[in-house]
Amino acid sequence: MDLATNLEALRTRVAAACDRAGRNPATVTLLPVSKGQPPEVVRAAADLGLTVFGENKVQEAKAKIPLCPGRLRWEMIGHLQTNKVRDAVHFFARIQSVDSLHLAEEIQRQAEKAAQTVPVLLEVNVAGEANKFGYAPAQLLAELADLNAFPRLEIHGLMGMAPWTPDPEKARPVFRRLRELRDACASQLGAPLPELSMGMTGDFEVAIEEGATVIRIGTALFGERPPAPRLRAG
Ligand SMILES: *Cc1c(COP(=O)(O)O)cnc(C)c1O
Numbered sequence: 001m002d003l004a005t006n007l008e009a010l011r012t013r014v015a016a017a018c019d020r021a022g023r024n025p026a027t028v029t030l031l032p033v034s035k036g037q038p039p040e041v042v043r044a045a046a047d048l049g050l051t052v053f054g055e056n057k058v059q060e061a062k063a064k065i066p067l068c069p070g071r072l073r074w075e076m077i078g079h080l081q082t083n084k085v086r087d088a089v090h091f092f093a094r095i096q097s098v099d100s101l102h103l104a105e106e107i108q109r110q111a112e113k114a115a116q117t118v119p120v121l122l123e124v125n126v127a128g129e130a131n132k133f134g135y136a137p138a139q140l141l142a143e144l145a146d147l148n149a150f151p152r153l154e155i156h157g158l159m160g161m162a163p164w165t166p167d168p169e170k171a172r173p174v175f176r177r178l179r180e181l182r183d184a185c186a187s188q189l190g191a192p193l194p195e196l197s198m199g200m201t202g203d204f205e206v207a208i209e210e211g212a213t214v215i216r217i218g219t220a221l222f223g224e225r226p227p228a229p230r231l232r233a234g
Contacts, residue, residue, distance in 0.1 A: 003044050006221050014215070017208040028208055031075060031197070033218035035060065036225035039067035045221070046072055052093070054216050058084040061091055077159070077197075077216055079133045082106040089118055096121040096159040096197055096214075099133045101143050104150055111152035118152060121159040121197055122185075126177050129163055137181050144185055157195030157213070158182045168203040175199070175210035 010030065018025040033054040034042050042053060046069050053068075055061040056078025065074060073093040080088055080097050085106045088095060098104055098120045111118045125134030135143075148155060160178045162171030175198050186193040197214035199207025204215040218225065 003041075003221070004048055006223070007045075007048055007050075010217065010220055013205060014208065017205040021209045023208070027213060029214045030221075031077075031214050031216045032221050033077065033200075033216050034064075034222070035078075035218065037222050038226075039064055041222060042068045042072070054096075055092075058087050058091070062087055065091055086110045086113075089114055089116070094119040094121070094156070097123045097133065098147070098153075099123045099125075099135055101146055104147050104153060108150040108152045116152070117154050119154045119156050121157050121195055122147065122155060124158055124160045124178060124181060126160050126174050126181070127163050132161060134160065137177070140181070141184065141188065144188055148189055155189075155193065157193040157197065158185065159195075159197035159214075161198070161200070162203055162207075164202065166202075168206045171203040172206050172210060175203075175207050175212070179211040 014028055014030065015025045018028060031052060031054045032045055032050050035056045052073045052075060054075045054077040058080070061074060074091060076088050076092040076095045076097055078097055080095065080103060082103060089107065089110045095107065095118060098107065107118055107120065122140060123134040124137060124140055125132050126137065128136065158178060158181065162174040165171060178198055179196055182193050182196055195213050196211050197216060199212045199215040201217055201220040204217060207215060
């Protein structure tokens with residue numbers, strides 16, 4: 001794997017997608033997803049100028065972050081259990097995966113204790129996939145006012161995923177619905193919700209065309225993830 005080459009290729013593809021959509025590439029942030037990757041790989045990416053990384057498990061992040069350069073920032077992109085919120089608030093600069101009022105309440109509680117505010121995105125399961133976390137759109141609209149009332153949470157926007165498909169065009173209506181839902185939420189709140197975190201290795205170009213401001217990229221940057229370490233038998 002040559003990280004520099006992958007990054008260069010990614011930036012070229014991002015620029016082309018922006019060009020097609022008439023967008024300025026500076027409006028699209030690449031969030032490298034370092035889950036499954038060791039600290040050496042994060043360090044190599046940091047040497048190329050990347051400064052914010054995404055992780056999907058608190059346990060893994062907690063072990064990895066202290067071994068990485070201290071100037072990096074981290075975002076939580078995976079499902080968060082309430083018993084891990086304290087660590088998440090400590091380790092992450094933003095939590096992209098707020099998917100219930102209950103979780104938001106706990107983030108509020110821990111943020112209050114730590115005397116800090118927590119930037120968050122609200123995760124939406126637009127396609128209603130049974131194996132994914134995230135708000136159903138109607139539920140999100142119903143709870144939005146309550147979510148917005150937590151003084152320690154700063155809602156930046158929405159996060160979502162399209163169902164896996166070999167044909168990225170199939171993801172387009174899902175991304176479009178997420179953007180429309182973001183617009184509906186912003187108008188309900190009477191405040192802008194600038195961030196739209198959508199698009200991964202297989203579908204980020206379509207996501208950019210549909211308005212993504214953050215694309216979360218693992219494989220296209222780092223290559224295939226190493227297999228998860230297995231517990232020793234016996
Ligand atoms: C792993 C992961 C990604 C990145 O996936 P790739 O297909 O490897 O780019 C993006 N978002 C979330 C929530 C993930 O868990």
